[in-house]
Amino acid sequence: MPVVNYTNNLRSDLVEFVASQNGTNDELHELCRTTFDAVLGQPGLEPTENCFVLEVSGEIKGMALVYSEAPISRSVIEVLTSPAPAGSPDEAALVRRAVSRAQGMGVAVAHVCVPPDSERGSLLESLGFSPARTYLDMLWSEDSLPELELPQGYSVRSFQPGDTPLLTQVQNAAFTGSWGFCPNTEEQIAYRASMPNTSKAGIVFLFRGDQPAGYCWTVMVPSENGPRGMIGMIGVTPEFRGQGLSRHILHAGMKHLRSVGLAEIGLEVDSNNDPGVRLYTSTGFKITGERHWFERVFPGT
Structure with missing residues (x-):
């Protein structure tokens, strides 16, 4: 299976993958790289249990993080993939793995946010998810x-x-x-x-x-x-x-x-x-x- 549990040996490559999806120049790349590296160190995240990595032909093509919010009996799943596996069986396997982990936490509900211009909603609906809320992206540039x-x-x-x-x-x-x-x-x-x-x-x-x-x-x-x-x-x-x-x-x-x-x-x-x-x-x-x-x-x- 192309989905593996995160290990600390993957940290550098995973951080670089995330930065490569968002950082279009050196300044942005460094912002993304350092921020996601800090995300992996958040108190209580335990990435070796709650982070999953999609590897295709030895290269990282996606990742899923599962955040536990036990006080409100909720988990939040964050998914990021490169364009190639979007909507593919590999992406579905990644999301299924994350959902299985969320369910194993004993919480009542899992939430996933689908960004603009993404087709992931159809995949989520096929896995038993339903629309819950819509958030608006707003921009000020006066x-x-x-x-x-x-x-x-x-x-x-x-x-x-x-x-x-x-x-x-x-x-x-x-x-x-x-x-x-x-x-x-x-x-x-x-x-x-x-x-x-x-x-x-x-x-x-x-x-x-x-x-x-x-x-x-x-x-x-x-x-x-x-x-x-x-x-x-x-x-x-x-x-x-x-x-x-x-x-x-x-x-x-x-x-x-x-x-x-x-x-x-x-x-x-x-x-x-x-x-x-x-x-x-x-x-x-x-x-x-x-x-x-x-x-x-x-x-x-």
């Missing part, structure tokens, strides 16, 4: 970012040493109960805040006095035009919702990305999130595509 004055009594600041408990608290408060969100541990947050695609300056908090009201976590990703800024996570804590604060924390995150020379800023938003879509559209973001989440519920859970 010439300038208008100034926006903070409400009286509010301030913004970036992540400082010792802020890991604060970031964990704010993120979990802002998103617990949202579709697909699994509460994070401080260990997970500390690790992700140190990954190559992010920076401490790009994690911005909104405060009223000394009380945290929300945050924006920005990252960098590869794109056709070079590194692109991304609004990775943005949220307002429950007690501060309904006051129009999302616009201010979004602006703070975008301002940081512009300050480091990133002309394009992207984000993903649940198409069911009407307030979010309105906010981003009114800020100048344009819809550029859709990502479809597929779901398989495991029997007996």
Whole structure:
């Protein structure tokens, strides 16, 4: 079978494969390479058990990562293949292997995100998956970012040493109960805040006095035009919702990305999130595509 379990001996080749699928120049290649290498080291991932590699004639042509989110009884399967095996029996074997591992985790459901222009949805449906959610890809590329004055009594600041408990608290408060969100541990947050695609300056908090009201976590990703800024996570804590604060924390995150020379800023938003879509559209973001989440519920859970 062309699908094998990941071993540390494959690390260098697998990292290079992932980078080759996304990095179109040296700068992007290095961003992809270092970021995915860090992904393999995430706390709790255990890639030797939860990563599968598709090899064809001795060359890596695909990989699947299975993330366990036991607190919400969910697994997330991430699949990447080169164009050649897309839709082939080899790709199907890779996905089946990942689904089998997800089911073995004892969770209730597995989710897979299908990016734009992919035919993987048909394969997933043949394996018992069904459409669950649609997320919109949105892009901002205006010439300038208008100034926006903070409400009286509010301030913004970036992540400082010792802020890991604060970031964990704010993120979990802002998103617990949202579709697909699994509460994070401080260990997970500390690790992700140190990954190559992010920076401490790009994690911005909104405060009223000394009380945290929300945050924006920005990252960098590869794109056709070079590194692109991304609004990775943005949220307002429950007690501060309904006051129009999302616009201010979004602006703070975008301002940081512009300050480091990133002309394009992207984000993903649940198409069911009407307030979010309105906010981003009114800020100048344009819809550029859709990502479809597929779901398989495991029997007996």
